[in-house]
Amino acid sequence: MAGWLMFVLAGIVGALLLYVPGTVLLHLFRVPWNVSLIASAPVTVGIAQVLFLAYSHAHIPVTLLTFVLPLTIILGIAQVAQVLMRKKAAMSSHESAGKIAQGSNSVEKNAWNSLRTVLALPRSRGYLMVTGTAVVLLLFQTIFFVVSRFDGPDSFVQNYDVPWHYSIIKWFMEKGDFSATRSGAVVPTEGGTFYPTGWHALVALTAMLTGASIPLAANAINTIVICVVWPISVYALIRWVMRKPPVQQLWPLAFLLSGAFAAFPWRFMSFGPLYSNMFSNVMLPVLLLFGLVIFSPQSSWSTRFHILPLFALTAVGSAMAQPNVIFTTAVILAVYVVFRIPAYCSAALTHQSVAARVAMSVVIEVLFLSVVAVVWKFLYGLEFLQRTVTFTWPHFLRIRYALLNMFAVSAAGGAVAWAPQYILMVLVTVGAIWTLWHRQYLWITASYAVFAGFWVLSASQDNDVKHLLTGFWYTDHYRLAAATVFSGIFLAAFGLSVILLGLAKIVMKGHLSSAHNIASSRSENNDAENNELVALISGNTRRSHIAAVCVVLFTAVCLLVNMVPSFTLAGDHHQLGFEDVIEHLEDGNKATGKLRSYTQEERQFVKKVKAIVGNSVVLNQPYDGSAFMYALDNVNIFFKAFDANWMGHPSNDMWPIMQRLYDYSTDAQVRAAVKKSGARYVLLMDRHEYRFDKNDGYWHGYTNSYMASMWTGFDKLKPSTPGFTLVLEEGNNRLYRIDE
Structure with a gap:
């Protein structure tokens, strides 16, 4: 229970980090509250990434103090500036100046007016109920498809991208350098070190503020991304695109369907997993919304002028996620x-x-x-x-x-x-x-x-x-x-x-004429609810009530049937869109499942390894599960992620280790490479799940595959290999000390 309470706390902290700074800051710059809230997530990410870049160049570590203090100062300056501007306008003794100020405020209000009005929550009780139902449905889907598949709040899948994501988060927390321009240095390759880290920074800050483990903080943030950031963003886009007849009153249907596609966001949790890409995509509707406003033929130049900075900030924040x-x-x-x-x-x-x-x-x-x-x-x-x-x-x-x-x-x-x-x-x-x-x-x-x-x-x-x-x-x-x-x-x-x-x-057959008269009357009176479907089901007749019930039931059936993961017909199993999502998440999160290259037993062995090696650099073959050790168990392994994730290419010092480490005692180039790495130990874990395919030259496991020729330096190392002393052994898990 304590773990799940921490999960909830981490989610709340993550949501506050995303929405409080950006919302307050934008509103201080006279952006309407609802527009500020909708734009807050990408704007906060963008501002934070600029701050982290500045800190990195100034060699200032990111801590609770250094993160909160500058944001507080910025908000304070903006607040003071706004107060001074108001006082200046109020104290102006010249009528012309007052008129100019009044005109300026009027232009600004008009520029935001259409967007603020469109994005406002509906006042109608019926539309509020449908909006609430859509949010509850998305929350239910998140719990059913994702959270219920966790094997505890800190469970994690062991798919290809996870060590890379987790290692960057651990790197941030350990080094205090949150700069995206240096995040790729988590594995010391040659070439670029830039990697977009909006999601990683959010998880790292959440873990630092709450004391949560990296997997738990990541799970909590992913949950918030799906059931908070996504509905807020997509709601805004839906309201703008469907703001005019004949679909003006049908936007709740789109909102109800926002979680209906297995392709997004759900499959991003099971494939890859594409956490940072999911984070950027849930902010895309906001970026797209501002772009549509700018390029709309109906938008005034004043509106475009006010929206353009928001569009730019949102683009930066979204891009820094992916x-x-x-x-x-x-x-x-x-x-x-x-x-x-x-x-x-x-x-x-x-x-x-x-x-x-x-x-x-x-x-x-x-x-x-x-x-x-x-x-x-x-x-x-x-x-x-x-x-x-x-x-x-x-x-x-x-x-x-x-x-x-x-x-x-x-x-x-x-x-x-x-x-x-x-x-x-x-x-x-x-x-x-x-x-x-x-x-x-x-x-x-x-x-x-x-x-x-x-x-x-x-x-x-x-x-x-x-x-x-x-x-x-x-x-x-x-x-x-x-x-x-x-x-x-x-x-x-x-x-x-x-x-x-x-x-x-x-x-309504036989009763259509009266319904059409209602629709025509509303249209003539410029009533917003002039959609034919709305007119048919909103009448006061018994048939209208029956039609409304049928519409609600049919919509509910469509939504529920769409979520069915599979069915069996005439003895044949038919897989539908959500089954592979559920299966991947459920099987991948099982702590004792077969889709684990880093098992619970191995983690117990690694605790003993940590007691021996301390903070020393440990050479490792990442595909045996050891890629997870840095982020999860604080072991300073050399290869902290799988090679396809590396930002650069292996350096001249990495290739000898990867391909010829077993020749350490006789190969001077290997010895020089090991010395440069600073490593004192070599760790080899069990790889029983891998099978070699001679046709493609790859070792294939349950979740990952690797080219055999890249890692022969580790795969050929045995207890009898000269130059290495066996220090600890349990089954096929071995720790070697590198001889001087």
């Missing part, structure tokens, strides 16, 4: 701009003929897409992005099966080739068709189609075009599938509204 969020946002905004160019031209060329406006629109669209292509190719060729854009996730489907996957909203990965979501398949398809008749939302279908095409390309091809178009997402099927969700939520909501309208009309 940069590919910028490319996802850029693609969606580029599609939006293409579909809005005719509106720009119509506004600018009001006195021109329709043919002239159409011709100008086509020319500008071609020019705009050409510029996008040139910028895309330029970024693709940048040296510092080569590690990302050249990374290859191999194809795993033929193109026709990839297309079928995407149509079925399966968007699975290499480990699971088919995980359809049939309910969403119907809703998204109907919604996409609906946008053909409501062309102001056709850009949503187009952006969905772009990322769906990217996913198909990634899943079915291995060529240069794949790298050019999907390289900014590591050519990763899972990241690209997640990118479809930001458009898919709206298409599913549109589709559900069409089906619900049909259902309501069936129930």
Whole structure:
């Protein structure tokens, strides 16, 4: 129970760290409270990362004092400045000055007015209930899909990326240097050391403030990311995109569907796991919202001027969690701009003929897409992005099966080739068709189609075009599938509204004329609730009440059936979208499960190792489970993560250790490399789960695989190998002291 109380405390602390500084600071700069709250998470991350960078260069360690004090000073200065400005305006004795100040305030209020109004919580009791239901549903999904799969609050999966994430967090806490520009130095490779660490810094600060273990703090933060940051962010985007008729009153459907896609955020918890990418993606709706406001033809220049700094701050914060969020946002905004160019031209060329406006629109669209292509190719060729854009996730489907996957909203990965979501398949398809008749939302279908095409390309091809178009997402099927969700939520909501309208009309058969009269009356009176579906189910007749009940029940059934992980029909097991998420999380978190390269028994052995080695550097083969020892058990191992995560490439001193350590007694180059590393011990753990495949030259385990030729220096080391003295042994776990 104490562990779960710490879990709750860590979650609360993490949420406060994300939302208090940014919200207060933005509001002090006259940003409305609701806009400040929505933008707070990425803004806080961005400001914190700049602060950490400055501290790193000044050699000031990050502590509770050094983190809180500057934020307090900044907030204090902003508060004092605001008070002085108000006093100056109040004390002004000149009427003209008062008018100018009043006019300035009026312009500022008008600039924020539309956004503040759109993002306000609904006043209607019915809409408040639906909003609350959506939040509760997302909380239930988080508990059911994620938290209930934990084997205790501090459990952790042992997938490939975990040692890298945990080691960076431990590095931050130990060194006090939270700079993203140096985080990659956790493994001393040659080359770049930059790695985006917005998520890692948040976990490290939470662990430092609460005393929680790294796995517990990480689990608590991930829970907050899903059930707090995501709903706040996606709520804002939904309210803006669906702010006008005919979908103005249907936004609760999209909010209810925000957790319906297995591709995001749920699969990011089971694959990788992609913790930092998940953190950046839950902030993407805020970044996208500000981008849409800036590029909207209806936005005034004053509004754009006020939103632009927020857009920039949000971009920095989101990118410092994971940069590919910028490319996802850029693609969606580029599609939006293409579909809005005719509106720009119509506004600018009001006195021109329709043919002239159409011709100008086509020319500008071609020019705009050409510029996008040139910028895309330029970024693709940048040296510092080569590690990302050249990374290859191999194809795993033929193109026709990839297309079928995407149509079925399966968007699975290499480990699971088919995980359809049939309910969403119907809703998204109907919604996409609906946008053909409501062309102001056709850009949503187009952006969905772009990322769906990217996913198909990634899943079915291995060529240069794949790298050019999907390289900014590591050519990763899972990241690209997640990118479809930001458009898919709206298409599913549109589709559900069409089906619900049909259902309501069936129930109201024979009573439609009165309902239509109500809708027409509301429209004439400029009543916001002029949606036909809302009109049908909000009447005071018995049929309207029945229709409302049917709509609610049908929506509930769709949501619940969509969450069913699998079913058996005629003896055949059919896996659906959420089953692989649940299975991976449940099996991966079991402390005694087979998916453990670092077992409980080995951790007991490592306690004895720690008592012997103290803070000495210990050479290790990371794939035997030892990659977790630094973060979890404070053993100063040399290889703190698996090689695919390293920011740089192995140095000339690392290769001799990795490939020829067993020749230490006879190879001068190996001895020199070991001496430079400062290592005094070698630790080898049990690797019984690995099997060698002579066809590809890899050792394959339950969760990881590695190239045999890279680690022969450790794999060939035996108790009889000269140059090493066996100090401690339990089963296949051995600690050697390196002879002088």
